[in-house]
Amino acid sequence: MAFGPFDKLLHRLVMRRWQSIAATADSLPLEALRRVQTRAAQLRQVTDRVLHVSNGRLALPLIGSNSFPKPLHSDWSWRPELWRGPLFPPGQASVESKTKIGKEVTVFHDCRISELTVRQMRNGHEDDLAPFGLRMDVFKFDGSFLSLVIDLPESAMRGLGRKHLLRMNATVETEKKLEIFARLNVQHGPNTEQMVRELPLGDREISVDFDLAYTKLNEKRVERAWIDLIFEGPEMNQVMLRDVNFSRRPRAEV
Incomplete structure (x- = not known):
């Protein structure tokens, strides 16, 4: 009904009206121009x-997709909403x-003057699995650190134990080579376990595993x-995170 003959x-009438306004905008009185x-x-x-x-919904991969390769025997997997569905507004400057950025991702830095721009972008490469990606443009950077913090959902905590391996997959493109570190933080009671992995330089498709067997995790108090994604020396660089996703699996019994 909304797109019938009357609509x-x-x-057509509305378009003609705005075309007429556009044609006479140069000569309109200032008060009328303000209105x-x-x-x-x-x-x-x-x-x-x-x-x-509409641009998001009509392109591929399909919005909401949680599809990505998972290790055998995975008992949990997740792709954050930033890479899964559209956010509005899609970008911010300074x-x-x-x-x-959405409900699950937060930007941290210690710059006095921010020259950082972030924007959600629609993925369109034939090998992209995530519907959306994140582009960060860093110009002058007078701080000592830049990080993205990704809060894992409550479902990741259920049954989490030292028997588990947590995997992070990421598809990363950078304008210049950049050191990126991923740090897993698990809070249990008053303590927090931390594990750090360096992402391979120059690789577009990245997988890193966090083996919780090497922690002192109190499984009853998780x-x-x-996850902290830490970018070392990001000045004058463009970083595109075309996908970030996680999965969990029990380690093999010896």
Whole structure:
């Protein structure tokens, strides 16, 4: 009903009206131009939202996809929402520390003046499995650290024990070579276990495993877990995280 004959007629009338306004914008009185500007901004906000959602839904991979290769006997897997579905607004400039990107990812840095831009992008490569990716553009960087913190969901805590291997898969592209570290943090009671892995330089497809057998994890008191992605010396670089996903499996019995 919304796209029937009446809607087509209404759309043609509205388009003619805005085309007429655009043609005379140079000569409109300033007071009238201000009113036009306000209405155009309101219209643009709505149409930008429609285009953002439609561009995402009509492209591949399918939005919401949680499909990715998992090790044999995996008992849990997860792809964060940033790489799974559209966020709005999709990007931010001059990103301050502790800025959240969606509900599960947070940016941390100690720059005095932020020249960091982040933007969710729609993946479209034929080998992409994640519907979305994250692009970070770093210009001048006067801080000592830049990290993305990914909070693991409650489902990852259920049954988590020292018998488990936690795997992180990532698809990473950088403008220049960049050292990236992944640090797993598991809070149990007043203590937090930490394990650090360096991501291989130059590899696009990356997998790192965290073996919890080498921790002093109190399995009965696991409360929360998160991953820090730490970027060393990111100045004047572009980083694209086309996918980040996690899986968990029990280690083989000896």
